[in-house]
Amino acid sequence: MTRRVIFPLILFAVMVLSGVALELLPHQLLMGTYMIVPHWLFVMLIYIAIFYDRNDTYYAVLYALIFGLLFDIVYTGILGVYMFSYALVIYIVRGLKKMLQGNFYVLLMLSAFGIAIADVSIYAIFTVIGFTDMPIEVYLLNRLIPTILMNLLFLVLIYPFIIKPMRKWGTELT
């Protein structure tokens, strides 16, 4: 029963916190050429997909749809961009996970891959609807790479706190 409530609560908290995430970074970073997007919500979803979801459950994808939509409403105003990108990539990550073991290195690898695909997908959609006209080579260097690194850092930082409860809840799932 508590499982049903705890993930939405955590995801909601992470979504709210990403609104103030940029305040925590030094302003020189923001004003400079680099763009860093905190995909913390996505990192949490990856944890759920790898350590909680079984082969026959789709919790992570479901949460990606719900909280992606909330994220769109609150932070971008363009509905569907984050919802679609997050849900699609979580679905792909979920598929890849079946072939691999759920350990730290697999998590790191899948996350780097997932964040990259998700951010490229967001870039593609924003380019198509004309919200950005950043050339692709500038995007890759100034936004994609810093974003991946920053989010991997977040992933590693929360790993010690989240891995034990995550594994425990995962085994309890019936």
Added chain:
Amino acid sequence: MNFFRSKKLFVILIGFIVLVVLIGYSLNSRGHLNFAEKIVSDSVGWVQNIAQAPVTFVTDIVSNVSDFKTTYEENQVLREQLSQQKSMVYDLQKLEDENEELRSIIDMTETARDYEPIYATVIARSPEQWVDQVTINRGENDGIQENMVVRTAEGMIGKVLHTSKGTSTVQLLTGFDEFNRVSATVLREDDKDIFGMIEGFDEETEMLLFRIIEESDADIEEGDTVYSSELGGEFPAGITIGEVKEVVADQYGLTRIAMIEPAADLFDIRNVIVVNRSIDQPEDEEEGDEES
């Protein structure tokens, strides 16, 4: 036909169609949030209000420490400036009195310069930096309407994009484009003001683009201050936007564009003032008369 039988592909295709529909919907109905969006914005805004307090506390401590280092130097500079300003205060007072007197003679009480401030605090900044939005903790209930100008003590930072009951979203100047323009002016003596539009932000140089529409004989120069102008019909006049850094020809060579350095720090925004223009816009003139 195998293609359509595959369930996974089918779901992804449906998802793609939903995406296109949603994006189309949100691009078309901009300006107004629908009912569900307002509820979500309000409830998330309520939590953000709580979450923002401890984060501000921590970042304030950090910035306070770094402020200490520069305090002495700043103090010196400010003292010098203060002594210069003392004489200006006297002049200003004199001019203001005179202005009021003259205005009462011609029976004109409100100008496009007057505004009612609504004070607000930034509770979140969009993590997606292409969107350039911040959320503030005042909304329709506090009298905020779409398209109001938002400023800090230093100068203009943007305008209200949409509102819900308790929060509103502010589009920053950095996110302005051809569809979100601000009419602006550079003051010159004898009615020779230079008029134009702020119509974009250059990411590379971090400067606002000020397209000069009507250029008087007086040429625009580096160091000129650009103010908002009442001619756009939405904004009050006289809010500082920024300082001219460079003037270049536009890509067709027909008009000239001035690069403006924003007066306000657009990356470190905490407390803002939403500007409610007191003078009524022509279409609600009758309504305004009843109120006053």
